[in-house]
Amino acid sequence: MPAGTLYRGREGMWSWVAHRVTGVLIFFFLFVHVLDTALVRVSPEQYDNVVATYKSPIVALLEYGLVAAILFHALNGLRVIAVDFWSKGPRYQKQMLWSVVGIWVVLMFGALYPVLGHAFREVFGS
């Protein structure tokens, strides 16, 4: 194992990896999402049929994952902009990453009930 650098294996590298992975995932969902929405131009029944899958408990988990990916990509994207344009950005990039993670955890906790509540009620009754 070669010696580490200031970058490799540290916050900067892993936030870059996570930004890339979440970005690609969101992009692939976007294709599917435009296609399913295009069904409103076919017929109301076809559209409602496909949207019904979005309401199933398993897909609700995927939606929670989508929200997780989008929130991280959005918050970390703002951090990248701050690193690029704010004169002190590079110096505080690490602190900004942990702020991103902190805000992300709070928002994900807040999204728990709105996004997964209906699936929870469906699986566990009442």
Added chain:
Amino acid sequence: MSTTDTAASGIGPVEGAGDFSAYSVDNPAPFIEAPRKRTKKTPKSTRGNFEMYGWLFMRLSGIVLVVLVLGHLLIQLVLDGGVSKIGFAFVAGRWASPWWQAWDLAMLWLAMLHGSNGLRTVINDYAERAGTRLWLKGLLYTATVFTILLGTLVIFTFDPNIR
């Protein structure tokens, strides 16, 4: 000591220094132009600034998308019963307003171009053979143009009374 002696002494001309009369005992280190400085004689770059504009676009569209997408998630997945209320009637209700039509149109274009440019970067990074890059990017651009046109068409031609 005259300036012509400099060349005669075997030191040879200093490249790029141009005017040797600037050297003297009182001024042994005159200003020499930086080797890669852009001057009038520098040929114009034929590459343009595409990558710089791409870089800038990612940041500008990113800021706008934070507002558009998080607002979209809030309306679709959180407020008013979350995903359960979504259906044809809900879409018809929202697209009755030009505000939300414009919102969705801007979101579609910016998100597709932002994502497409991001994936272009990913392809450039990982596809090592020129042929692979060409095919992957061809596929990417085709899918991007198709999706943007389809989405735009759907927003502009939406008919709430389709039934």
